Amino acid sequence: MNKNKAAHKPETAIESERTDKAEARLLPDLRAAGLDEIAAVVRQLEQPAYRAQQIFDWIQKGIRSFADMTNLPADLRRRLAEEAELTTLEALKIQISKIDQTRKYLFGLADGEAIESVYMEHSYGTSGCISSQVGCAMSCSFCASTQGGLVRQLSAAEMIEQVNAMERDTGQPISRIDVMGSGEPLLNYANLSRFLERMHDPRGRNMSYRAFTVSTCGIIPGIEALGRDFPQVNLAISLHAPNDVIRQQLMPINRSYPVKELLAVCKAHADRTGRQLTYEYILIAGVNNKSEHAAELANRLAGSLCHVNLIFLNPVTESGYKPSSMAAARVFTELLAKKGVSSTIRKSMGADIDGACGQLRRSSVTGHKDIK
């Protein structure tokens, strides 16, 4: 997809792309299949109905291959391996932060592409930040993920497997999931929906929708769809500017969805769902971190059910932007508070391994120097 075109004509749903390998199989990818879909496969294979539950349970445990389904007959395991897909991600590289033990994973995909995901430990539990697309078409000027444009959508199976693979490596269940890695999730809505449904399935992982946060650069039709279909899922908006002039400089999507329109839809979303929205605001020295910017933002957000996360820019070689000083960040948060807008100066995790916001990239296969 042409990235400029995508910025002007966003779509809320793009069908998942399947690999040639997957298309060669007779049966579907079972990684993101529901119990009913697995039951249909079991019928197709003329196996007893109870096998569906067994297969489903193994997949929920995040096993790596059909061969690991040890309570299935060897012949059935062999047939599944030959005829069905079970997307499995292997880490090509794992970097561990010396600052906070955050782990950044580079996962290889079946078609030779690669994506990054991040695992974090907090006082309240564990969280995973996953990618929703290979690359990104949105061209935000401070972000590493968009440097090579959009390559393709990630399937729901590839999103689920990012979580599984981090859990397999750490041995820890992930309790919160942020869809905040590379990509714009609301432009991969069909696969995002399937991912959320599968992770929430009470017969499977049974994760509360409230454990998920979907972050968007402000795709209005997608925000409306998410509010309608998944009202309990947390919504984070990458705002990063108080007005159209600055936002357009940072985020080309603002030409399609200007600040006033976006904030009106966000307010309607919060009213409809009763859920507090988060606005992400990366503080960039001299660009959007001055007192006048804080005052303008405070005026726009006053009275809304929201919280502002103020984030220090994590420098990306290509952008040339510099992070704000702590002093400017403190003034910013005080000015927001004066208008009753709550905010937090957020600690970036994994900054020493380029694992923080805006630093995730496609892969080492693209030849970026800073994937070590």
Ligand code: SF4
């Ligand atoms: S900030 Fe998000 S939407 Fe913008 S380019 Fe980066 S990944 Fe894409």
